[in-house]
Amino acid sequence: MNQILAHLSANEDVSLQQLLEFLAIGSVSTDPTRAGDVQHCATWLADHLRTIGMPTVEIHQTAGHPIVYAEHLGAGPDKPTVLMYGHYDVQPVDPIDLWTNPPFEPTLRDGKVFARGATDDKGQVFIHVKAVEAMLATSGSLPVNLKMLIEGEEEIGSPNLTPFVREHRERLACDAVVVSDTAMFAPGEPSIVYGLRGLAYLQIDVQGPNRDLHSGSYGGPVANPLNALCTIIGKMKDEQGRVTIPGFYDDVLDVSDQERAELAGLQYSDERLKGDVGVTALGGESGFSSVEKLWTRPTLDVNGIYGGFTGEGAKTVLPAKGMAKVSMRLVPHQEHHDIARKVQDFVNSITPPGITATVTDLHGADPVLVPRDAPAMHAAARALMRDEARIPPAIAVCNLAVEDAGDSFTLMVVEFFRGHEGDTDA
Ligand SMILES: [Zn+2]
Known part of the structure; x- marks a missing residue:
């Protein structure tokens, strides 16, 4: 040497x-x-x-x-x-x-x-x-x-x-x-x-009435697809930051006490992270440190959401449709196709009457360890x-x-x- x-x-x-x-x-x-x-x-x-x-x-x-x-x-x-x-x-x-x-x-x-x-x-x-x-x-x-x-x-x-x-x-x-x-x-x-986290990336399209409507004439009895989309997304996580999709955590590998202790020994600064990204508080799944959240836990994030009137001023439209891009970082031994199916089933089970929701599996990668x-x-x-x-x-x-x-x-x-x-x- x-x-x-x-x-x-x-x-x-x-x-x-x-x-x-x-x-x-x-x-x-x-x-x-x-x-x-x-x-x-x-x-x-x-x-x-x-x-x-x-x-x-x-x-x-x-x-x-x-x-x-x-x-x-x-x-x-x-x-x-x-x-x-x-x-x-x-x-x-x-x-x-x-x-x-x-x-x-x-x-x-x-x-x-x-x-x-x-x-x-x-x-x-x-x-x-x-x-x-x-x-x-x-x-x-x-x-x-x-x-x-x-x-x-x-x-x-x-x-x-x-x-x-x-x-x-x-x-x-x-x-x-x-x-x-x-x-x-x-x-x-x-x-x-x-190890590397994997990814499941989905698109959720919601369709309500057959055309954009005026909320003064139709608002009330006709379900609004954007409200429905927000409800669907809102139900995907609880107040503890845990994903509520049934089976989502079934295959998540628990991190050993030794590994948690090693991660805790790293000089990771929450204050520096907050300063870096310009937020006053950190979020995510309760019960885990930032390093654990970053490296050992799955996530669910809305990457984009679109629909209805987004121009200047006000327009009282009851939109016909909406769309969101939602992705999840995955950890061993979650599989992206399996997770996509679980999201699909969950969305179908909670979609309000009068709304059609379509979940498309855009792409993904399995985690590795x-x-x-x-x-x-x-x-x-x-x-x-x-x-x-x-x-x-x-x-x-x-x-x-x-x-x-x-x-x-x-x-x-x-x-x-x-x-x-x-x-x-x-
Ligand atoms: Zn490179």
């Missing part, structure tokens, strides 16, 4: 220059005029992986932007195989006038790199690349079999990743997946992310605890399990960062 750290130190300046070169490529995946830059970025990365000694490096063209794949399987069949996932594409740069330096002219200030992609995700990808380079340069080998999958479409929803993973299932097989594409709990505070006692998790924790020489210029190691769970390519993140803090995008 000392040799590896010495190698990293000795090559710090060169590595930094290479990182700045990588960051200077404007690989904005959503911008068609940048498609050439995205392609160039894939080529640059693949060339670099060859330079550091990865024996197999491939650029896979897709229906969209290319996927860079590399492998080093020299550790042999007795050693675990780790898949490293990352992305080399970046977010658009707007609003450009809020940047101190042009986003694709990486600039060092106070020992930090400012450029688009510096922390999402080129910086992290590059840390892995440099770690591999240092190991290969000092010992000629890696302690595990390594597969690297670095895509160019993460920022646009990875449309071609699932087909790629399906097609190359056997080739991508691994014991653990390492990802550095989440966040630290706080600057300088290493974090292992071992990495077992905390998995060997890869222990390895991640050991690496995180390592308290040897400083690791320049920054090192991020994460661990993530990928499963092709039927419908979707699901990433499960175990992440920890250490070393340099605050390299940032803007």
Whole structure:
């Protein structure tokens, strides 16, 4: 390990220059005029992986932007195989006038790199690349079999990743997946992310009379769909902030006392949260701390609501219809299709007479959880605890399990960062 750290130190300046070169490529995946830059970025990365000694490096063209794949399987069949996932594409740069330096002219200030992609995700990808380079340069080998999958479409929803993973299932097989594409709990505070909440996203349409009516002529006997919509939504939660949809909590995994104690030990400030979002009090499900609400409990939120007269002044319309978008963050072991059905049944059971309610399952994702006692998790924790020489210029190691769970390519993140803090995008 000392040799590896010495190698990293000795090559710090060169590595930094290479990182700045990588960051200077404007690989904005959503911008068609940048498609050439995205392609160039894939080529640059693949060339670099060859330079550091990865024996197999491939650029896979897709229906969209290319996927860079590399492998080093020299550790042999007795050693675990780790898949490293990352992305080399970046977010658009707007609003450009809020940047101190042009986003694709990486600039060092106070020992930090400012450029688009510096922390999402080129910086992290590059840390892995440099770690591999240092190991290969000092010992000629890696302690595990390594597969690297670095895509160019993460920022646009990875449309071609699932087909790629399906097609190359056997080739991508691994014991653990390492990802550095989440966040630290706080600057300088290493974090292992071992779960992600899922999502169920629904639209509720309500229909009352066959046309917009005048409330003076029809108000009273004719049920108002907007009132009905508000009643339906109002009945979805009780005064304790608990979701009242029957069966909603049936599959929710209880958090162990140990885990609750660990969460309680984090320096999470409700005051800071209130100040950050500009509210005088926090809400949500009673009986749980903010961290528990954020990470271990499901939610139900109205994301949009629309109907009737919304123009200036007054209009006494009794509207014909209304619509709301409602979504729920899910936790293990809730399933988004199951939750959507439960919402559907609940809405049907409470819809007032004279109103038709239609619930549409728009999209969703199931929550994921990495077992905390998995060997890869222990390895991640050991690496995180390592308290040897400083690791320049920054090192991020994460661990993530990928499963092709039927419908979707699901990433499960175990992440920890250490070393340099605050390299940032803007
Ligand atoms: Zn990212």
